[in-house]
Amino acid sequence: MRRRGIDLRLWVPLGVLVLTIVACFVGPMLLGPEAGQQALGERLAPPAWLPGAIDGRPLGTDAFGRDMLTRTLEGGQVSLQVGFGAATGAVLVGMVLGLVAGYWGGWCDRVIMAGADIWLAFPFLVIALAAVAVVGSDIPVLIVLLTLGGWVLPTRVTRTIALRVRSEDYVVAAAGAGASDLYLVRRHVLPQVLPANLVVWSFTVGALVVIEGALSFLGLGVKPPTASWGNIIADGTPYLQTAWWIVAWPALMIVVTVICANALGNALRGRWNAGADVIDKEVVP
Amino acid sequence: MTEGVVASVDPGATAPPSAGRGRRGRRARRLGAMTVRLLLTLLGLLTLLFFLVRLSGDPAGVLAGPSATPQQLEAVRAGLGLDEPLLAQYAAFLGDVVRLDFGTSVFSGESALGTALGALPATLVLLVTTMLVSVAVGIPCGVLLDRGGRVTRAVVGTSMTLAQAVPTFVLGILLIYLFAVRLGWLPAFGSGTAATLVMPTLALATFAIARTARMVAAELEQVEDQDFLRTAAAKGASTRRVLWRHALPNAFPAVAAALVVEISYLISGAVVVEVLFAYDGIGKELVDAIFARDYPVVQACVFVIGVFVVVVNVVGDGLLRALDPRIARARA
Numbered sequence A: 001m002r003r004r005g006i007d008l009r010l011w012v013p014l015g016v017l018v019l020t021i022v023a024c025f026v027g028p029m030l031l032g033p034e035a036g037q038q039a040l041g042e043r044l045a046p047p048a049w050l051p052g053a054i055d056g057r058p059l060g061t062d063a064f065g066r067d068m069l070t071r072t073l074e075g076g077q078v079s080l081q082v083g084f085g086a087a088t089g090a091v092l093v094g095m096v097l098g099l100v101a102g103y104w105g106g107w108c109d110r111v112i113m114a115g116a117d118i119w120l121a122f123p124f125l126v127i128a129l130a131a132v133a134v135v136g137s138d139i140p141v142l143i144v145l146l147t148l149g150g151w152v153l154p155t156r157v158t159r160t161i162a163l164r165v166r167s168e169d170y171v172v173a174a175a176g177a178g179a180s181d182l183y184l185v186r187r188h189v190l191p192q193v194l195p196a197n198l199v200v201w202s203f204t205v206g207a208l209v210v211i212e213g214a215l216s217f218l219g220l221g222v223k224p225p226t227a228s229w230g231n232i233i234a235d236g237t238p239y240l241q242t243a244w245w246i247v248a249w250p251a252l253m254i255v256v257t258v259i260c261a262n263a264l265g266n267a268l269r270g271r272w273n274a275g276a277d278v279i280d281k282e283v284v285p
Numbered sequence B: 001m002t003e004g005v006v007a008s009v010d011p012g013a014t015a016p017p018s019a020g021r022g023r024r025g026r027r028a029r030r031l032g033a034m035t036v037r038l039l040l041t042l043l044g045l046l047t048l049l050f051f052l053v054r055l056s057g058d059p060a061g062v063l064a065g066p067s068a069t070p071q072q073l074e075a076v077r078a079g080l081g082l083d084e085p086l087l088a089q090y091a092a093f094l095g096d097v098v099r100l101d102f103g104t105s106v107f108s109g110e111s112a113l114g115t116a117l118g119a120l121p122a123t124l125v126l127l128v129t130t131m132l133v134s135v136a137v138g139i140p141c142g143v144l145l146d147r148g149g150r151v152t153r154a155v156v157g158t159s160m161t162l163a164q165a166v167p168t169f170v171l172g173i174l175l176i177y178l179f180a181v182r183l184g185w186l187p188a189f190g191s192g193t194a195a196t197l198v199m200p201t202l203a204l205a206t207f208a209i210a211r212t213a214r215m216v217a218a219e220l221e222q223v224e225d226q227d228f229l230r231t232a233a234a235k236g237a238s239t240r241r242v243l244w245r246h247a248l249p250n251a252f253p254a255v256a257a258a259l260v261v262e263i264s265y266l267i268s269g270a271v272v273v274e275v276l277f278a279y280d281g282i283g284k285e286l287v288d289a290i291f292a293r294d295y296p297v298v299q300a301c302v303f304v305i306g307v308f309v310v311v312v313n314v315v316g317d318g319l320l321r322a323l324d325p326r327i328a329r330a331r332a
Helices: A008-031 A068-104 A106-121 A124-135 A139-150 A152-166 A169-176 A181-217 A229-239 A245-271 A276-282 B002-007 B023-055 B059-064 B070-080 B086-098 B112-147 B150-165 B168-182 B195-223 B227-234 B239-261 B263-276 B282-292 B295-323 B325-331
Strands: none
Touching (some): A008 A068, A068 A245, A106 A152, A124 B295, A181 A245, A181 B263, A229 B168, B112 B150, B112 B195, B112 B295, B239 B295
């Protein structure tokens, strides 16, 4: 697949994701602070190609006359920070727990896996809603919360792989020759666990961007006027009939991000075979 | 997927099954252990909620709402026993949970548990229609995904990828725009009539349809060149009969298992969908209560949803084992 030229299935989604991140964090600076301000004279202006558009507002304006391009990019800052941050946190937590459970086994294993099963059985969004209602919803809180929403998958994948690697002949032989646990984990287990977790990370980013969207759509994400893709969509819903573009741009961004994150995960899985079967079994695509 | 359910059940499985005891006894013990475990988790959840409310500043202020007068605050404080030590409060709280007493709604004055239970049936209707639709549409899609021609496979595959990438609330808004705003065929929101059920069901089922389809396709691929299919074909069964009678039933346990496991995802989705379509279920009740800072109702809703999930998991696991003896054998 990779013999000739570059692997598009890997680089296209990766490129789009990087582009999205750069655009969201750099774009608003280039557009200047003025575009994000309220301008009641410019309310609900349509995108540039429709009649009635305003100059310098290529994607239209919202109900407060704020530039939709700026709002969408600013909203992306929150959604992406939370999505990527929490996915990274979840994978780190999951790798540690999974290694402990899979490598050392015993009661650690039983406790961790029981916790994972129970955690999965409860509707996460309900828990998150209740928690946000009480402790509030700054970006750090959301990241911690969504880390809790995503730790099970990496934990399970890591555990299964660690369990398998541990019983391989070459690991048993190395242990017999006197290698320490730390050495074995670093030298033999981690190299197999890391690529698989990068795949999991990719899928988790997609899943958590959606959850962050759902939370802020319900009004329980970051507080306005701070934008996030979910709360822009919520603000735009009443104007669906007259100003579809308020909802359209952030919705499009979420969908593109999720598709790219999933595609990246699939491409990486195809690329490294380490743990691909484990992931197939755990992630129902 | 099956692994998820099976794994989620069984602390007893690691212990060797005691000799002499029948399968009946083992099954009862397993279900009992699972129920206890899930109920304990539920209790943990409520405990967490309890301490979060108590620790995040003045609970009386939270419970009474931002517009309460000092007299009202005092009344709430005394009424809730907030002048007592935290552990005493916690013990009282546990007693209330056991007696199913969650207090009364801060606003309506009605029983919090009654409010939550009253909203449950509408959500159940939504969940059932969603499951029916996801199976009824998902299985044929899965067959197409595995057996269809090149073009069919590509089209169905792409739609499934999209269906899994579009968040429920975005899809719901798309449906409102299309069927309510543009075409005017369906009411954009409300509950109680069949017409108001269509869009919430569609929004909620789409993701489940894609999952079901992928699962069915994967199972079909797995049994593709098994002997029993060749035998059936050799006996003279038509291609269609081989597919529907012999190949497809292999996918049913996996699909059923997914429905059980995904009940928690479905409920999360239902919360969003109910709010979006103003559908009067327990999800909307929960979110409304959160915004109203009506904590008794929030706790009651979380409790009811939790119990519901526990029941579905326990009953569903029993049904799955009856449906597919291989699950029980694999663990024994």
